[in-house]
Amino acid sequence: MGFARACSVALLGVEGVVVEVQADLEPGVAAFTLVGLPDKSLVESRDRVRAAVVNSGGEWPQKKLTVGLSPASVPKGGSGFDLAVAAAVLGAAERIDPRAIADLVLIGELGLDGRVRPVRGVLPAVLAAAEAGYRQVVVPEQTAGEASLVPGVSVLGVRTLRQLIAVLTDEPVPEEPPESTRGRPDAMLAGLMVPGAGVGTGLAADDGHRPDLADVAGQESARTALEVAAAGGHHLLLHGPPGAGKTMLAERLPGVLPPLTGQEALEVTAVHSVAGMLPPGEPLVSAPPYCAPHHSATMQSLVGGGNGLPRPGAVSLAHRGVLFLDEAPEFSGRALDALRQPLESGHVVVARSAGVVRLPARFLMILAANPCPCGRHTLVGAACDCPPSAIRRYQARLSGPLLDRVDLRVGVRPVHRADLLGQGGRGESTAAVAVRVREARQRSAARLEGTPWTVNSEVPGHELRTRWPVAPGALAAAERDLERGLLTARGLDRVLRVAWTVADLAGRARPESRDVALALELRTGVARGAAAGAAS
Secondary structure: OEEEEEEEEEEEOOEEEEEEEEEEEEOOOOEEEEEOOEOHHHHOHHHHHHHHHHHOOOOOOOOEEEEEEEOOOOOEOOOOOHHHHHHHHHHHOOOOOHHHHOOOEEOOEEOOOOEEEOOOOHHHHHHHHHHOOOOEEEEEHHHHHHHOOOOOOEEEEEOEHHHHHHHHOOOOOOOOOOOOOOOOOOHHHHHHOOOOOOOOOOOOOOOOOOOOHHHOOOOHHHHHHHHHHHHHOOOEEEEOOOOOOHHHHHHOHHHHOOOOOHHHHHHHHHHHHHHOOOOOOOOOOOOOOEEOOOOOOOHHHHHOEOOOOOEOOHHHHOOOOEEEEOOHHHOOHHHHHOOHHHHHHOEEEEEEOOEEEEEEOOOEEEEEEOOOOOOOOOOOOOOOOOOHHHHHHHHOOOOHHHHOOOOEEEEOOOOOHHHHOOOOOOOOOHHHHHHHHHHHHHHHHHHOOOOOOOOHHHOOHHHHHHHOOOOOOOOHHHHHHHHOOOOOHHHHHHHHHHHHHHHHHHOOOOOOHHHHHHHHHHHHOOOOOOHHHHHO
């Protein structure tokens, strides 16, 4: 009779649950039973582990073997349990000391030849182990850098099962040569990627070319709105004819945003690791992600879903970054309305038969829309062919409740010849705007220190009105719009948040009338003669 236990981690979304892997050997007919609510890929680990142990020079116990995964009520899936199962079996067979693995967390897939292959979700798994009090983890060599991001945890990266056995038995560690790829993609990294998703989806491509705001011709009001959106984390709607520069502006927003903080970088990296979209060789995502799904995307691809436990969708891949919905009216109504809850709460809760998953979704959303199906409705002399009913139906695809959650709504006009040919001079560069955005965020962070909020868009309206009052009479215009029905109560709160961001950009201690006027203009699209004064 032999018994041993090791630990691994089951992931539910981006949250992990430490699982105790118990192995028990009893006299009887040789058999291998795996219990504890495993899925298909985990059940198949029986054959992988047996072959890996034998090919690593070990002897497979010819007894009745039972491996239990506790807690048994938690669904478990994936091949990341292979290493823990192999260690527990070897401990029960007394090939290694069971005490050496009792408090060890092991994560990794085993090949039939005994090589340890990387799996997705190592960072959130190690974070869960650290929160549960574990201080030693073993992971595949390729993901050791990702696991080392968690402070206070000792990480051992192994290339083969043979190396792990040598470490646990105090024997000389064999030098295992890396697998030769001969110019081919590294097959060992295949487990880190989701087939069909592409590498780096949701992350800015590091090809040496960075889109610059100086490339955008004209569009002063839209550039102002982009700066305000970046400084305060406000959602933005850009509407105008095709070719005016809506997509160019949205693509340059990530460069204006400040780099992620340490905690934000861990959150973003954890989401991309679970989704299988973390670029190999880059264990930490330090820049805000940018995600731009096609307008044919389903509701599940936006908010998260899939077979079994839900996987992160576009709103989670854009966490702490930018979610750009180009041709927004072309998205399905169900998909757009599903964004309303994460826009308010900063997370999305997806319920499926296999379980309920809570995924982070604190993103900055940009919507781009044409004025009508043909796009020429607002152009003078452009001969729009759309009937009024078609224009109304097209514009109504963006529902009122969704638009009420968008702080800034700016019209983008066609570019004039002088701006396009550079006769008016180039606009400000991304670097110049990013400096002002960073300074404005520092002012808001100092004001919000000691609160659960970090940017103005997250602060509840009640808190803004009571804890940080504006200048006397500054809200007069907004209150008049509220009385006339031009603003909802939520809309007034959002105008107040934008006014604080405008004041932060201008270096003022609190919003004045001109700051509120610009906030109203950016939300309603009605010019109030405040843009020049508020920006100075």
